[in-house]
Amino acid sequence: MKLLFFIVNTKAGNGKALKLWERMKVELEQQKINYRSFYTKYPTHAEELARQIGSMFDDKIEAVIAVGGDGTIHEVVNGMVDYPQVKVGYIPAGSGNDFSRGFSVPKAPFDALRFIVKNRHRKGRLFDIGKTRVRGVTKSKYFVSSLGTGFDAAVSKLTNESKMKKYLNKIKLGSLAYVGAVFRVLFTYKLTDVTIEIDNQTIHYNKVWFVTVSNQPYYGGGMKIAPKASPRDGLFDVTIVHNLSRIKLLLVFLTVFLGKHTGFKEIVQHKGAKISIQSNTKMLVHADGELVGQLPVQAEVQHQKISFLVK
Numbered sequence: 229m230k231l232l233f234f235i236v237n238t239k240a241g242n243g244k245a246l247k248l249w250e251r252m253k254v255e256l257e258q259q260k261i262n263y264r265s266f267y268t269k270y271p272t273h274a275e276e277l278a279r280q281i282g283s284m285f286d287d288k289i290e291a292v293i294a295v296g297g298d299g300t301i302h303e304v305v306n307g308m309v310d311y312p313q314v315k316v317g318y319i320p321a322g323s324g325n326d327f328s329r330g331f332s333v334p335k336a337p338f339d340a341l342r343f344i345v346k347n348r349h350r351k352g353r354l355f356d357i358g359k360t361r362v363r364g365v366t367k368s369k370y371f372v373s374s375l376g377t378g379f380d381a382a383v384s385k386l387t388n389e390s391k392m393k394k395y396l397n398k399i400k401l402g403s404l405a406y407v408g409a410v411f412r413v414l415f416t417y418k419l420t421d422v423t424i425e426i427d428n429q430t431i432h433y434n435k436v437w438f439v440t441v442s443n444q445p446y447y448g449g450g451m452k453i454a455p456k457a458s459p460r461d462g463l464f465d466v467t468i469v470h471n472l473s474r475i476k477l478l479l480v481f482l483t484v485f486l487g488k489h490t491g492f493k494e495i496v497q498h499k500g501a502k503i504s505i506q507s508n509t510k511m512l513v514h515a516d517g518e519l520v521g522q523l524p525v526q527a528e529v530q531h532q533k534i535s536f537l538v539k
């Protein structure tokens with residue numbers, strides 16, 4: 229008998245994931261579904277739990293399901309890369325949930341649960357992920373949606389360090405911490421020169437705001453940063469935003485949710501399977517919104533590496 233294994237991020241969506249999961253358990257028990265659940269106790273725990281489940285229960289696993297946001301599916305995929313025969317699923321219960329936008333997961337959490345239950349015996353679909361190495365970190369990391377450096381990574385850092393965040397989360401205004409950080413970084417961020425190698429072609433860009441390497445179109449909570457990206461084509465879409473004023477960046481910010489920002493001449497897009505980014509200036513790097521280190525960074529497509537239980 230095979231089981232569904234759920235890894236629940238107790239902190240995702242400001243605690244929303246845990247509340248949802250309590251109701252989901254009732255539904256699973258009413259339907260007599262065989263499952264086990266595990267709760268995260270600290271950051272990176274979802275990755276450890278996934279790896280332990282993969283190694284201990286290998287032949288008993290129907291699928292491993294991440295319950296949380298983009299950080300949770302990021303960690304679960306990092307834990308499951310050595311078990312490519314195991315299907316991975318996702319229940320969107322975080323604050324952003326870009327994974328569900330780009331990988332055809334039902335948007336409503338209970339619809340996602342019902343989809344998983346109904347299709348649990350089905351074969352998964354193979355998707356690309358990215359493998360990355362950053363300066364000073366010996367172990368490779370994997371990302372499912374995007375990797376980025378510059379302005380957006382600086383915003384992630386400031387949001388996470390914000391003393392106000394905990395308080396704002398408590399009164400359900402956590403996203404204000406993010407907006408506050410965007411504005412603080414917008415007026416203080418120093419533009420940098422960046423050199424990017426895309427499949428052995430080297431390109432130099434001046435006054436760069438940020439570079440994003442996308443495996444799927446969405447990032448940052450619904451921004452359609454790389455409208456043509458596909459997680460099945462064996463290629464990344466690289467977006468470079470450079471040489472534009474702070475005011476024009478705000479304008480870009482308003483258009484990016486519809487994917488209409490690509491008309492601006494300051495936004496350049498390339499496709500490639502092997503990317504490296506470097507700069508003379510210290511620049512932070514995020515993978516799926518989680519800070520992973522600093523430049524230089526390399527990213528390589530791992531074609532059809534993970535089997536997702538998605539539509």
Ligand SMILES: Nc1ncnc2c1ncn2[C@@H]1O[C@H](COP(=O)(O)OP(=O)(O)OP(=O)(O)O)[C@@H](O)[C@H]1O
Nearest residue numbers: 241268269270271272297298299300322323324325
């Ligand atoms: N028990 C825990 N205590 C503290 N942090 C945790 C715990 N469990 C997981 N985390 C961390 O929570 C972070 C946020 O998780 P996640 O990104 O899934 O949720 P979110 O921020 O609400 O959603 P999204 O990224 O989609 O906006 C991750 O960096 C993860 O490492």
